[in-house]
Amino acid sequence: MPFIPHTEDDVREMLQVIGAPSIEALFDEIPSNLRVHSLPEVPPGLNELEVMQLMAARARQDGRPLCFIGAGAYEHHIPAAVWSTVTRGEFYSAYTPYQAEASQGTLQTIYEYQSMMASLTGMEVANASLYDGATAVAEAALMAVRANRRSKSARIVLPRTLHPHYRAVTLATAGNQGLKFEDLPYERASGQTSLAALEAYGGQDFTALVIAQPNFFGVLEDVDSLTDFAHAHGALVIAVVNPTSLALLKPPGEWGHHGANIVVGEGQPLGCPLASGGPYFGFMTTRMEHVRQMPGRVVGRTVDLEGRSGFSLTLQAREQHIRRAKATSNICTNQGLLMMAGTVYLALLGAEGLERVAALSMSRTEELVRALGEIPGVHRAFAGAGFHESVLALDRPVAPLLAALDARGIQGGLDLHEYYPELGPALLVCATETKTAADIETYARALSEVLHAARAA
Amino acid sequence: MSEIPAELRFTRSHEWVRQLPDGSSEIGISDHAQRALGDLVFVELPEVGRSLSVGEACAVVESVKAASDVYAPIAGTVVAINDQLRQTPELINREPYAGGWLLRLRPEVPGEGSGLLSASDYRVFEAQS
Numbered sequence: 269m270p271f272i273p274h275t276e277d278d279v280r281e282m283l284q285v286i287g288a289p290s291i292e293a294l295f296d297e298i299p300s301n302l303r304v305h306s307l308p309e310v311p312p313g314l315n316e317l318e319v320m321q322l323m324a325a326r327a328r329q330d331g332r333p334l335c336f337i338g339a340g341a342y343e344h345h346i347p348a349a350v351w352s353t354v355t356r357g358e359f360y361s362a363y364t365p366y367q368a369e370a371s372q373g374t375l376q377t378i379y380e381y382q383s384m385m386a387s388l389t390g391m392e393v394a395n396a397s398l399y400d401g402a403t404a405v406a407e408a409a410l411m412a413v414r415a416n417r418r419s420k421s422a423r424i425v426l427p428r429t430l431h432p433h434y435r436a437v438t439l440a441t442a443g444n445q446g447l448k449f450e451d452l453p454y455e456r457a458s459g460q461t462s463l464a465a466l467e468a469y470g471g472q473d474f475t476a477l478v479i480a481q482p483n484f485f486g487v488l489e490d491v492d493s494l495t496d497f498a499h500a501h502g503a504l505v506i507a508v509v510n511p512t513s514l515a516l517l518k519p520p521g522e523w524g525h526h527g528a529n530i531v532v533g534e535g536q537p538l539g540c541p542l543a544s545g546g547p548y549f550g551f552m553t554t555r556m557e558h559v560r561q562m563p564g565r566v567v568g569r570t571v572d573l574e575g576r577s578g579f580s581l582t583l584q585a586r587e588q589h590i591r592r593a594k595a596t597s598n599i600c601t602n603q604g605l606l607m608m609a610g611t612v613y614l615a616l617l618g619a620e621g622l623e624r625v626a627a628l629s630m631s632r633t634e635e636l637v638r639a640l641g642e643i644p645g646v647h648r649a650f651a652g653a654g655f656h657e658s659v660l661a662l663d664r665p666v667a668p669l670l671a672a673l674d675a676r677g678i679q680g681g682l683d684l685h686e687y688y689p690e691l692g693p694a695l696l697v698c699a700t701e702t703k704t705a706a707d708i709e710t711y712a713r714a715l716s717e718v719l720h721a722a723r724a725a
Numbered sequence: 726m727s728e729i730p731a732e733l734r735f736t737r738s739h740e741w742v743r744q745l746p747d748g749s750s751e752i753g754i755s756d757h758a759q760r761a762l763g764d765l766v767f768v769e770l771p772e773v774g775r776s777l778s779v780g781e782a783c784a785v786v787e788s789v790k791a792a793s794d795v796y797a798p799i800a801g802t803v804v805a806i807n808d809q810l811r812q813t814p815e816l817i818n819r820e821p822y823a824g825g826w827l828l829r830l831r832p833e834v835p836g837e838g839s840g841l842l843s844a845s846d847y848r849v850f851e852a853q854s
Contacts, residue, residue, distance in 0.1 A: 417772060560767060560787075585767070585792040594792075 331677065334707055336636070338657045338698025339484070339682040340401065340431050341545070342537045344512070344625060345702055350539045350612045354605060364396075364604030366565065368580035374604070375579035378567040381611040388514050388614075389507075389531040390521020391553035395564030396602035397610075401508070401534025402434040404550030405478065406441035407563045407597055408506045408530045411554075412476035413447060414596070415529070415561040416504045419475040427452040427461040429483035430508060432687040450474075459487035459650025459659065466497055476504040479528070481520070482513060485696065486633070486657025487650050495524030504529040511551070511610075512537045513655045515623040516630065530554045530562075539613025540606050549603035549610060560586055563597030628701035629656035632708070636699040639712040645719055649694055656700060659684065662693040664722055670695075672718040678711055727756040727851065730822050734838055735847035736798045741822065748835060749804055753826040754786060754795060754817065757851050762788040765814040770806040770828060777801060777830065779840070784827050786817065799837050801830035 274282075279291065288294055295303070314322065335343050354360065358373055365371040382394040398404045409424045424442075426435055426449050439449055455462050461483070477498040481489050495505045507520035507528035520528035536548035554562050560583070568582030588595035617625065633656045640646050645663035662669070666683040673680040681697035688694065699708065733741045739758035743751040759765065769785040777783050777797040784795040806828045810816060817825035832838075842850060 560769070585787045585790075590790070591792045594794075 333674070333677050333679045334703075334710065335542070335679045336681050336697050336699060336703070336711060337679050338486070338700075339696055340433065340534060340536075341542055341548070342510075342512070342629075342656075342698065342700055343542055343702050344537055344629075344700050346539050346541060346609075346613065347616050349616055350609055353612045354609045359605070359608055361605070364602055366581050368578065372579060375567050375581075377608055377611055378565075378602070378604075379569055379579050380615070381607050382567060384611065384614050385511075385551050386553050388511060388519065389509065389551075389553045390519030390527065391531055392556045393559050393562070393566070394551065394553040395562055395566050397535065397604075397607040398532075398550035398552055398564055399599065399603055400546060400548045400550045401532065401536075402431070402437035402550075403441060403599070404532035404534075404552050405430070405434045405506070405508055406438040407550075407599070408508075408532045408552065409438055409442050409447060409449075409476065409478070410445065411530060411558070411561050411563060411596065412504045412506055415558045416475050416502075418502050419473050421448070421473040421475055422446055423448045423450060423474040424506075425450050425452050425466070425469065425474055425477045425503075427454065427478060427480060427483070427489075428688075429454045429459070429461050429485060429487070429489070430478055430480045431484045434480075434508065452477075454483075454485075457650070458652040459483070459485040460489050460652050461494060463490065463493055463497070466494065469501060472501070474498075474501065474503050476506050476529075478506045478508060479523075480508040481517065482510060482655040482657065485650055485652075485659045486654040486698070487652035487659075488517070488654060491518070491520075491523045493524070495526070495528060499524065499526050507531045509533045510537060510655065511535060512622065512626050512629065515619065515626040517655070527555075529558060535603075535606065535610045538610035540609055547603065547606055549606035551610075559583065561596060562586065563595075563599065565600065565602050625701050626656075629699065630654075632656070632699040632701060632703050633658060633697075635705065636697060636703070636708050636711070639708050640697070640715060643712065643716045643719060645723075646715070649691060657696060657698040659691070660695045660697060661691070662695060662719075664693055664719075666693045666695050669715070669718050669722060672721070673711075673714055676714050676718075678714050680711065680715065727760060728822070729756070729844050729848050729851070731844045733822065733844060734798075734841035735844070735850075736796065736841060737850060738796050740795060740798045742798045742838060742841060743822075743826075744836075745829070749829045749831050750799060750801065750838075751826050751829050752795075752798060753821060755847070755851075756821045758793075759818050759821045759825070762786060762791055762793060764789055765817050768810040768814045768817070768827070770810065771803050773803050773806060775803045776833075777803065786814075795827060797830070798841060799830065800833040802833075803828055804831045805829040 365374055378396045385394040413422045453462050453465050479494050481491050483489055498505045505528040520531045531553045533551055535551045540548050566583050567579055572578050586596040587600045637658045646660055649659040649661040670680050681695045684694040733743050735741050739755045741753050741755050765788050767787040771783045779800050781797045782794040783797045786793050807826050
């Protein structure tokens with residue numbers, strides 16, 4: 269698909285037709301005091317050679333650290349076939365082509381992706397993906413308010429165990445659209461969302477309960493009880509899940525008696541490399557009864573005039589090119605390339621492969637937590653069962669320890685101080701199938717030495 | 726030429742109102758409106774018990790290419806909705822003035838509807854629009 273820019277002649281001609289003196293004049297209706305007239309912080313452009321030199325120098329700074337950070341982005345092995353498939357000319361594009369007459373391959377891949385995500389989450393329908401896990405939660409909250417017509421309160425209960433970045437993005441995206449977000453605390457001993465605190469909502473109108481599984485601490489929530497409580501009180505359930513974990517855990521479609529209503533999450537663990545926070549992709553699945561409130565693009569399977577099977581976008585009346593201001597979202601595209609990687613990754617691994625990744629990640633994390641827990645001054649912060657992450661309580665501030673580990677080429681985890689100061693010194697660690705027994709031993713020895721040095725100082 | 730039953734009253738946004746013997750008012754969209762929208766595939770209806778003011782968006786009719794709000798022609802409380810439309814929205818295309826009705830309202834003020842058009846006025850309006 270070629271990119272054909274407008275020539276100066278094209279621009280002049282178009283301006284003449286509409287009677288505007290310049291492109292600048294098209295922005296006249298924006299008050300001058302709201303406009304940025306210059307961008308002094310943006311340096312002048314570089315040529316291709318200069319860009320390559322700059323990026324090569326930056327890439328050398330990255331090094332090859334031994335990474336034990338999870339916290340929403342996970343280092344998994346990505347089979348070489350994933351990106352060699354995705355970067356084929358037919359697929360490799362910053363733009364997702366949706367035109368049915370020209371893009372059957374892309375549309376079929378999206379359809380396969382939707383089928384896989386619906387199956388993985390135990391739901392009936394998926395969209396073609398969203399920007400990332402955080403915006404997917406915000407979209408799910410807005411969707412729940414539209415879908416739950418029994419509730420008039422637009423109150424969304426957000427557990428504190430949800431990823432803090434997801435909470436922040438959700439508040440920023442949906443907080444000024446008439447939704448009210450309320451915090452749900454966690455149990456200090458287990459690291460699980462407090463059922464007792466949720467019970468305070470008994471008899472009140474709330475629209476939806478968000479449940480993160482596993483939660484940000486890596487702990488497994490009592491999803492059945494949480495789901496049933498929400499449903500018993502007329503609220504919908506928004507599940508926020510790690511897709512890898514679903515190879516082992518019960519799919520949200522089977523939580524409690526009736527299952528979750530909307531399922532969202534971050535798709536990065538499925539074939540997307542860690543890359544300074546993105547680009548990743550968000551996924552969303554739901555039940556057919558809520559499909560008209562779902563945002564995003566949806567590809568359907570159909571037949572053409574001659575009866576041959578084919579694929580095209582469907583249910584478009586939800587979207588802004590048709591429903592304008594009343595569209596289900598003002599984001600009406602998908603994260604095509606990354607979704608494609610996720611699809612190829614899932615197709616290559618299959619159900620059995622994904623289960624092996626999940627089981628290995630879980631056992632590596634158990635080994636890691638056991639090894640680190642033997643170090644004096646380090647112990648597990650929460651008693652609750654987990655998936656592939658765990659919070660460690662330390663006997664001194666975490667930041668200097670992480671800096672010392674970093675000097676040894678080890679990224680030791682995420683310091684939770686900024687997000688959960690009430691925990692005291694706490695470190696969130698993760699090990700996936702990419703970490704060997706030797707890696708875990710290297711980390712344990714390094715942490716022991718770093719702690720020893722810190723005590724001596 | 727579209728059908729315009731003489732006993733109904735109409736809005737400029739193409740809803741019709743039928744006075745029922747029990748004092749309630751039945752609401753739907755006109756033959757002209759269903760033709761303009763094309764094949765209907767989905768209808769979103771309000772909850773029974775909801776109170777509506779004049780001109781408030783109270784339902785959505787969706788065709789393969791467009792979605793359109795339906796506005797309350799009179800103020801009142803929703804007393805019934807046409808559940809058949811959930812499974813068979815095409816009833817609106819087939820019988821816009823009979824099986825394709827959308828909802829029934831208990832008017833706030835009995836017999837209200839000062840801003841509504843008679844069938845003959847609507848025919849003139851429709852011809853001009």
